[in-house]
Structure formats: C-alpha cells, structure tokens
Amino acid sequence: MATVAATSQAQGICNFASGGFTGDGTITTITLGFKPRFFKIFNQTDTVIYEKFEGMVAANSIKITGVPAVTNDASAITLDAAGTVTVPAAIAISAKVFSWIAMG
Numbered sequence: 001m002a003t004v005a006a007t008s009q010a011q012g013i014c015n016f017a018s019g020g021f022t023g024d025g026t027i028t029t030i031t032l033g034f035k036p037r038f039f040k041i042f043n044q045t046d047t048v049i050y051e052k053f054e055g056m057v058a059a060n061s062i063k064i065t066g067v068p069a070v071t072n073d074a075s076a077i078t079l080d081a082a083g084t085v086t087v088p089a090a091i092a093i094s095a096k097v098f099s100w101i102a103m104g
Contacts, residue, residue: 018101025094032083036102045096
C-alpha cells in the first residue's frame with residue numbers, strides 16, 4: 001500500500017489570484033506574492049488550457065486542447081518559491097488573449 005503525504009494550508013487559508021493579458025510573443029512574468037501550488041492559464045483565442053501543479057517536473061505542464069486531448073507539454077511554465085510564474089514565449093503567443101488563475 002502506498003503512503004500519500006498531503007500538504008494543506010492552516011485553518012483552510014488559501015491564497016488566490018487571477019488576471020489576464022494579451023500575448024506579445026515574448027516571455028511573460030506574473031508576480032503573485034505567494035508560492036502557487038496550482039496555476040492554470042487559458043488561451044481564449046485558440047481554446048487551449050495549460051495547467052501546472054506544485055511538484056511537477058520543471059519542464060512539464062499539462063496541455064488540454066479542444067479536440068479533446070490531454071498531453072504533456074514541455075513548454076516549461078515555471079513556478080518559483082518567491083511567487084513568480086513564468087509563461088514562455090511559445091505559450092504567450094502574440095495577439096492571443098489569456099486568462100489565468102493561481103492558488104497556493
């Protein structure tokens with residue numbers, strides 16, 4: 001039997017942030033002010049979702065397309081302990097509209 005360790009916030013306290021931007025084809029940095037455990041970004045223009053969970057391999061994100069298809073994407077959305085999310089240029093495509101949420 002596997003042992004699973006869970007991490008929880010004390011007394012149900014959870015940080016949350018959301019926002020949006022229009023891609024310009026360059027790396028986009030989002031400063032949250034807390035370490036996210038989950039980050040989701042939605043490309044509204046092309047209906048593509050990327051998700052990143054705390055503990056995932058640094059180079060991996062989950063990519064969900066409207067086909068439907070769920071794949072591993074090595075475009076490397078990164079989360080750091082200082083509360084910075086980096087969205088690479090390969091995802092922040094020029095003139096595409098994005099919405100995002102972060103929880104931690």
